[in-house]
Amino acid sequence: MKGQDIKVVFCGVGEAFDQDYPNTSILAIFLDKRIPVRILLDCGFTAAPSFWKMYSDPLELDGVWISHLHGDHFFGLPQLLIRLSEHGRQKDLHICGVKGIKEAVTWAMELAYPGKMTRLSFGIVFSEADSRQPFEICGIRARAVEIDHPQACLGVRFDFRGKSLFYTGDGRVPESARKVVHDCDLGIFETFSLDSSKHGHSNVEEAGAFAAAAGIRHVAAVHMQRAERKSNGQLVQARLQKKGVRGVLPEPGHVIVI
Numbered sequence: 437m438k439g440q441d442i443k444v445v446f447c448g449v450g451e452a453f454d455q456d457y458p459n460t461s462i463l464a465i466f467l468d469k470r471i472p473v474r475i476l477l478d479c480g481f482t483a484a485p486s487f488w489k490m491y492s493d494p495l496e497l498d499g500v501w502i503s504h505l506h507g508d509h510f511f512g513l514p515q516l517l518i519r520l521s522e523h524g525r526q527k528d529l530h531i532c533g534v535k536g537i538k539e540a541v542t543w544a545m546e547l548a549y550p551g552k553m554t555r556l557s558f559g560i561v562f563s564e565a566d567s568r569q570p571f572e573i574c575g576i577r578a579r580a581v582e583i584d585h586p587q588a589c590l591g592v593r594f595d596f597r598g599k600s601l602f603y604t605g606d607g608r609v610p611e612s613a614r615k616v617v618h619d620c621d622l623g624i625f626e627t628f629s630l631d632s633s634k635h636g637h638s639n640v641e642e643a644g645a646f647a648a649a650a651g652i653r654h655v656a657a658v659h660m661q662r663a664e665r666k667s668n669g670q671l672v673q674a675r676l677q678k679k680g681v682r683g684v685l686p687e688p689g690h691v692i693v694i
């Protein structure tokens with residue numbers, strides 16, 4: 437299966453309040469010979485319905501990575517968890533993310549559907565990622581890097597059978613992260629705009645420059661501000677190409693296999 441070891445499905449690619457594009461949420465499927473491992477990267481307000489549409493058997497989901505505790509990255513979890521329970525899911529779900537992840541998800545569940553958290557048909561295994569050391573999510577090797585964003589945010593690198601995937605979550609990737617994410621096959625970058633600066637966000641120019649310097653060969657630009665996507669979305673690929681990086685501005689349902 438060389439060349440096809442990680443399948444990436446873009447369930448949502450939008451920013452927080454986009455009426456057309458569901459919140460950025462990506463299903464990473466690690467194609468093991470026996471049983472694939474499926475990890476959903478972020479699950480915001482509008483992401484869960486998109487995940488169900490894009491993936492025929494959501495009960496197979498093994499884990500969820502939450503990059504940070506903004507609503508457009510984790511407020512979809514009550515929907516996701518309760519629907520999985522409605523389907524009678526039995527196996528544990530691993531939820532991994534920033535410090536405070538267990539308390540935040542428990543609180544969100546309690547606000548959305550009081551009392552439901554303790555009555556789910558399956559267990560949840562929470563873990564907090566530590567950027568100082570490697571860790572595993574559902575048996576997949578991972579490293580976290582701190583991202584420059586108003587809310588504490590972790591980017592994540594996965595390594596699997598010689599292939600590597602990097603997802604930034606929201607914000608600008610600091611130069612200090614370059615060593616950890618160096619040489620990834622695919623980088624999924626938050627790019628709020630083409631080239632203008634907005635506090636706590638990245639843009640296509642910066643993401644392209646970082647990727648080129650870090651040897652990341654392929655960039656998917658997500659989370660673009662809704663008006664910016666309409667006016668400048670068609671320029672993204674060429675801008676990334678100018679930096680020497682292969683790029684794409686994916687639509688929901690887009691698939692990349694690395």
Ligand SMILES: [Zn+2]
Binds near residue numbers: 506587
């Ligand atoms: Zn955010």
